[in-house]
Amino acid sequence: MDRTERFYRIEMLIRGRGSVSFAELLEELEVSRATLKRDLDYLRTRLDAPIVYDRDSNGYRFDAPSAGRRGEPAHELPGVWFSEREIHALLTMHQLIAGLDNGGVLARHLNPLLDKLYGMLGANEGESREMMKRVKIISPARRPVDDKVFEVVGSALTKRQRLELDYYTRSKQSQRRRVVSPLRLVHYRNTWYLDAWCHDSDGLRRFALDAMREVQLLPQKAKEVGMKTVEAELDSGYGIFAGKEPKWATLHFAKEAAQWVANEQWHPEQQLEPLADGGLRMRLPYTDDTELAMDILRHGAQVRVEAPAALARQVATRLKAALAQY
Secondary structure, X not given: OOHHHHHHHHHHHHHHHOOEOHHHHHHHHOOOHHHXXXXXXXXXXXXXXXXXXXXXXXXXXXXXXXXXXXXXXXXXXXXXXXXXXXXXXHHHHHHHHHHHOOOOHHHHHHHHHHHHHHHHHOOOHHHHHHHHOOOOOOOOXXXXXXXXXXXXXXXXXXXXXXXXXXXXXXXXXXXXXXXXXXXXXXEXXXXXXXXXXXXXXXXXXXXXXXXXXXXXXXXXEOOOOOHHHHHXXXXXXXXXXXXXXXXXXXXXEOXXXXXXXXXXXXXXXXXXXXXXXXXXXXXXXXXXXXXXHHHHXXXXXXXXXXXXXXXXXXXXXXXXXXXXXX
């Protein structure tokens, strides 16, 4: 068993038997005397386990609790049911969360858990910093979210209450107060969005958190909308743009781009057709061509829009406008 499993086993033995001798612990754990001494010392000094040696019973027991139910120790080892590999996976996930965490809100609340995970691994501060350097999350073009906005939105989502917010629409360069019922948080391309029922427009809408100027939690209960309805209306389009009536685009990728695109998911319902010349044909649904055109343009001369004609014309217009800048 690994170190964290031994910690758990030591606690369970003492809790179950009341007092356990050093010899019994050696037999149960199948470790050397030096290893067991280090484990007991670590439990006491780093994890604050109130383990004491009792001369009368010639064994180790928990010290009398200062709190908790009578007959039970107040202390419990936090999370020791995790194996070492599972702890490493959790630390990696913490780095991922930190990479998604624009305002540092999530990381701030998770730091106590992070400290406990480090303690369970036996890592000191220097080792902990070195460990976290082994995972790096790069988030280009990230749009920061005010930490207060994130916390209020998250609270409304979990408590199922309505939100009042001042929302700035960039395309119209205008700000408007809205009342919404939050339904789902979405992280897409380094930006946080809130899927919600808008009570002003009486429909499902998607709001960027960085465009929320002020948010206030309201006492009214949020309107309940089934997740299947949310997914059907907001997830059927391409990228972050929603819509109810999807159109289909057909894209022809040259051989040079095909080897990359073949392993990419542009849309869950995309259809891929390998071509004899090494190229690739992709068919996929979209409702708004804004983001789809942007993704097509990043492949430059390595992609051609076969259909529909309106999408092909828009891409061609954008290419000509870009060329005119040079």
